[in-house]
Amino acid sequence: MDEHAPADHPTKTRIKPGQYVIISLRRMIAEGRLKPGERIGEVATAEALGVSRMPVRTALRTLETEGLVVRLGARGYAARAITASEIHGAIEVRGVLEGLAAHRLARRGLTASEEREFRTCLSQGEAIFADGAFGNGALDLFYTYNLAFHALLVDASGNPSIGAALTRNNQLPFASAAALALDWSDRPSEYEHLLSAHRDHCNVVDAIARRDDDAAERLMREHAWAAVRGEKVFERISASRPAG
Amino acid sequence: MDEHAPADHPTKTRIKPGQYVIISLRRMIAEGRLKPGERIGEVATAEALGVSRMPVRTALRTLETEGLVVRLGARGYAARAITASEIHGAIEVRGVLEGLAAHRLARRGLTASEEREFRTCLSQGEAIFADGAFGNGALDLFYTYNLAFHALLVDASGNPSIGAALTRNNQLPFASAAALALDWSDRPSEYEHLLSAHRDHCNVVDAIARRDDDAAERLMREHAWAAVRGEKVFERISASRPAG
DNA sequence: AGTTCAATTTATGGATCCAATGTCAAGAGT
DNA sequence: ACTCTTGACATTGGATCCATAAATTGAACT
Secondary structure: OOOOOOOOOOOOOOOOHHHHHHHHHHHHHHOOOOOOOOEEOHHHHHHHHOOOHHHHHHHHHHHHHHOOEEEOOOOOEEEOOOOHHHHHHHHHHHHHHHHHHHHHHHHHOOOHHHHHHHHHHHHHHHHHHHOOOOOHHHHHHHHHHHHHHHHHHHHHOOOHHHHHHHHHHOOOOOOOOOHHHHOOOOOOOOHHHHHHHHHHHHHHHHHHHOOOHHHHHHHHHHHHHHHHOOOHHHHHHHHHOOOO | OOOOOOOOOOOOOOOOHHHHHHHHHHHHHHOOOOOOOOEEOHHHHHHHHOOOHHHHHHHHHHHHHHOOEEEOOOOOEEEOOOOHHHHHHHHHHHHHHHHHHHHHHHHHOOOHHHHHHHHHHHHHHHHHHHOOOOOHHHHHHHHHHHHHHHHHHHHHOOOHHHHHHHHHHOOOOOOOOOHHHHOOOOOOOOHHHHHHHHHHHHHHHHHHHOOOHHHHHHHHHHHHHHHHOOOHHHHHHHOOOOOO
16 A cells, blocks of 8 residues: 655655656645645656656646646646535446446346356455454455455446546546545444445345346446445535635 | 748647647557557657657557557557447447436426527527438538537536546547547438437437436437447448548 | 576666746836 | 836756666576
8 A cells, every 4th residue: 555655755665656646646636735726836746756757747647637637728737626516426427337337247147257256256245244343454355345346347347448437537536436445444433334335236246147237227326326425525525625 | 731940930830749649649540550459669659750759658648548549568558459349338338428417417407598508509400401401511510510419418417527438438439429420421321310310319308308317318328329320330340440 | 398587688667958938027118 | 107028937848868677588407
């Protein structure tokens, strides 16, 4: 995992500077440390992160395509205001895309190996909650399991455009499926949220197995909102964001 | 196009190397001069285009986000092989995304100005077919009208993630809504296809107006296949080059 | 003869340097 | 006093150079 210390690392870092700059800027924007409309200069960011201008330049172009920053003409870039409505919309888009994946899978049926993969994945999730206890290790386990389930669903759907669209869509904070265990990581008491997410997974696989495509799609659409059930997330968003 | 060192050229015909590389690579891929799966090296492309490696690097990253090239690990990039199955999938994705936009609009209802915009747009489409004759000018008119309708739908939905995801998705040939009038442009006899597409638009707007969200979504999903109705397109695809 | 390990080569990623462009400010003229 | 013009500065975009990592090929050993 990445440490969230910007300039704390010594000169030798195992993570590549390019990825480091991208995830740093993402965190800064998501946490509101870069306020909306605030200008982001290449040189300033490069010096602040202790890297050269080059990874900053590429990172800003990447973040521009992802919509997290906007260009200010020849005046550099600026952090874009991320509203709760936009996160709401991104979750909605993820719902229909993963819903389409579930629909396709239910419609064409699972092969024997695919069904085995799904059952193996679900059993791994089951093992996490079978322990009853829920330490930090279990949270990491759930993070991996959750990502594996969603990746398996999208991958098995046989439509690469779904995965491509999801990759772009998931760059907004709280929009990705990883937000389930990632953004709640400071609250170990959210046991029920993660358990209900696991139950959602089981229900989706059951619907796929019995070839109920509409049910599978509907379940998957509703499951997209698992990360923000409890709606406290949006309070955190609107708190970190001034006026847009 | 070619610059002969004009001292004070009034128009900004100065082509920047970055844009030049991007449009050159797009043309090469579209025209098949870069065959699918063919490896694209930075140095080779830079020397071929007479620029440095830097604009090629940024251009390849941009084209990667657009989905036209894929990474070959640390072995550079490759022109993406576009199969008929991928186009099928991209159309499917466009269907669910625009279906989501229609669903949202029907659920929250149209404002007076939005309804007026939709009616104005539809009447423009109606005017094209009211003439009966269908020359090349009418084809251009339909192209503009079709794009305007889809843009209006996505824009009015109030979910910017839908438009962002569609922008990426529409990079594949025949996946965009523009493919309706663009890729059929050599067949003026396809009058019925375009007319049925216009009827689809009208039906979607009617469903939205009567607040039938499920019908609006379903109609919009089915409408995504309007460009490939008749399935001759896929034969042209499997003939390895769509447009020339 | 096949497989594995190591070394070399090649290509991408990063850093620094240079050029071009746009903006801001200050001064002068009307 | 206001506006226009010009010059200086800051910032992005491009090019070249260097390091690192991966792949391929060759040789040696089993």
